[in-house]
Amino acid sequence: MGEALNGLKRSLMCGEPRENNVGQKVTLMGWVQRNRKLGGLQFIDLRDRTGIMQIVFGEEINAESFEKAKAVRPEYCIAVTGEIVKRQSPNENMPTGMVELMCESIKVLSESETPPIYIKEDLDAAENIRLKYRYLDLRRPDMQRIFMIRSKAAMAVRNYLNDNGFLEVETPILTKSTPEGARDYLVPSRNYPGMFYALPQSPQIFKQLLMVSGFDRYFQIAKCFRDEDLRANRQPEFTQIDLEMSFVEQDDVMAMNEGLVAHVFKEVLGHEIKLPIRRMPFKEAMEKYGSDKPDLRFGMEITDITEAVKDMDFVVFKSAIENGGSVRALCLKGGADLGRKQLDKLVDFVKTYKAKGLAWIQLKEEGNKSSIAKFLTDEVTENIVKTMGAENGDAILIVSDKNSVVFQSLGALRLELAKQFDLIKDKSEFNFCWITEFPLFEYDEEEGRYFAAHHPFTSPMDEDLEMLDTNPGAVRSKAYDLVLNGEELGGGSIRIHDSSLQTRMFKALGFTEESAQERFGFLIDAFKFGPPPHGGLAFGLDRMAMFLAGTDNIKDVVAFPKNQNAYCYLSEAPNVVDQKQLDELGIDKKDKSE
Incomplete structure (x- = not known):
């Protein structure tokens, strides 16, 4: 049975006692990390989220407490009172290792069964077990450190934005479905049978x-929801640092958010980010790195060798060029030593990104080797090597196709080679970059229409306005993403505030006036009443916390995450509900056999 506190107050956290506390009588409360006997004494390591403190029990200190301590097991929740003294055997690896508490009284506040997972650093346990017993997983010191970092980051965000004149305003969670992008999570309405709310994918319309x-x-630090397939850095519900500003242009929004990120990294990690952050147009990012979120911690840029190979009698290259595509390559330093099996694996790798294959040339002292040797002349080889800036000992890895396939496959190959050959030398580096001038539209070949690459309210670049009706695929946007080490940290845009331009945008997206009004009517109507020029940005707080905490899995920074199938092992959600609840909502559950 657990004992009551009966007015007992904690005077220090377990990680706080130091030599300046020697001689003080204090009360500590927490969980038992371990209990061990040594000679005629009993030692308990007591843990809370601030650290561990050694508690000493002995017959001569207090006989009753000594006997009581013998029965205490790991993860019992206890309170101890006694005097802080210097340790006879100091432990310099512990912040509290110079002192210990001589226990005069102990209360067992609650007992614990044997936990199904160990409460220790760097736990190697199955994910489903960790998620099922998440409240125990979160007791572990490394997990608690992560959430202290996350909390500190959120506080730094609030302080910075408050100091810069931002108001924190909450927007609705129950809102209207505007299906354009990921699937909405829908919530049935009892008051309006057959109708549904949607959970917000972002507060976009409301912040405008x-x-x-x-x-x-x-x-606001806003909860957002997307019903999409998950991966390591996605959850069905996630948290955004969401902001919007009036009477601004792109540079104003970017400068404000550079300052925000610099403030957070300085406050949380003591890390100085050099400002201003480098900017790179989308076109340059794709051509050099095959990605709109390039990892700039290593080189190995993609090089266009179309001109060098245009006269080759090689049908694969020729057809790619004739169909408006290109031939591009990576130079892998030291790649001439790769064996045939390794090269074949790289060929298979790019095929998963829709490339038809991967040609290669190995520059060796004793003579070059190549998968396309019979099509190569000395002149063409020399042109390729010169264009690539390659030298003996290197390997040139080539893909030819339409540009989208070339960029996607070589961009992925670049990252794979960095991983295989350990090309990122400083894993602790934070390499930031703004990507700008994104395409305004993406074309969906299956549906035969354009979609908004960002969202329908993103403003086109002024110099591209004339192409909005005639060549929408070439229109660039006033959109910007902040990229860190190959991951998108956040993104935003300047919004359309002119009603006539918004109408042209909807038309380019294939909306009729009626369908636009049906989906976005309340925003369209609001824009009849003097909207200011405005723009904003949203950071993923979860993703930012991942970088700050040094983890690559979003589940580590979400207190109670779902698994890869959006299932919660802890609460067993989603789950069935009572028929009465369904009846109240007018929902008729379909039989699986149907």
């Missing part, structure tokens, strides 16, 4: 309405 409202600078 707040600009119409004259709030000028808004932010």
Whole structure:
């Protein structure tokens, strides 16, 4: 049975006692990390989220407490009172290792069964077990450190934005479905049978309405929901640092958010980010790195060798060039030593990214080797080597196809080679980059229409406006993403505030006036009443916390995450509900056999 506190107050956290506390009588509370006997004494390591403190029990200190301590097991929750003294055997590896507490009284606040997982650093346990017993997993010191970092980051965000004139405003969770992008999570309405709310994929429309409202600078740390396939850095519900600003242009929004990120990294890690952050147009990022979120911690840029191979009698290259594509390559330093099996694996790798194959040339002292040797002349080889800036000992890896396939496959291969050959030398580096001038539209060949690459309210670049009706695929946007070490940290845009331009945008997206009104009517109507020029950005707080905590799995920074199938092992959600609840909502559950 657990004992009550009966007015007992904790005077220090377990990780706080130091030599300046020697001689003080204090009360500590926490969980038993371990209990061990040594000679005629009993030692308990007591843990809370601040650290561990050694507690000493002995017959001569207090006989009753000594006997009671013998029965205490790991993860019992206890309170101890006694005097802080210097340790006879100091432990310099512990912050509290110079002192210990001589226990005069102990209360067992609650007992514990043997935990199904060990409460220790760097636990190697199955994910489903960790998620099922998440409350125990979260007791582990390394997990608690992560959430202290996350909390500190969120506080730094709030302080910075408050100091820069932003108002924190909450926007609705139950809102209207505007299907354009990922699937919405839907919530049935009891008051309006057959109708549904949607959980927000972002507060986008509402934050723009707040600009119409004259709030000028808004932010919130907002819950967002997307019903999409998951991966290591995605969850069905996630948290955004969401902000919007009025009477601004792109540079203003970017400068404000550079300052925000610099402030957070300085406050949480003591890391100085050099400002301003480098900027790179989308076109350059794709051509050099095959990605709109390039990892710039290593080189190995993609090089266009179309001109060098255009006269080759090689049908694969010729057809790619004739169909408007290109031939591009990577130079792998030291790649001439790769064996045939290794090269074949790289060929298979690019095929998973829709490339038809991977040609290669190995530059060796004793003579070059190549998968396309019979098509290569000395002149063409020399042109390729010169264009690539390659030298003996290197390997040139070539893909030819339409540009989208070339960029995707070589971009992925670049990252794979970095991993295989350990090309990122400083794993602790934070390499930031803005990507700008994104395409305004993406074309979906299956549906035969354009989609908004960002969202339908993103403003086109002024110099591309004339192409909006005639050549929408060439229109660039006033959109910007902040990239860190090959991951998108956040993104935003300047919004359309002119009603006539918004109408042209909807038309380019294939919306009729009626369908646009049906989906976005309340925003369209609001924009009839003097909207200011405005723009904003949203950071993924979860992803930012991942970088700050040094983990690559989003589940590590979410207190109670779902698994890869959006299932919660802890609460066993989703689950069935009572028929009465379904009846109240007017929902008729379909039989699986149907």
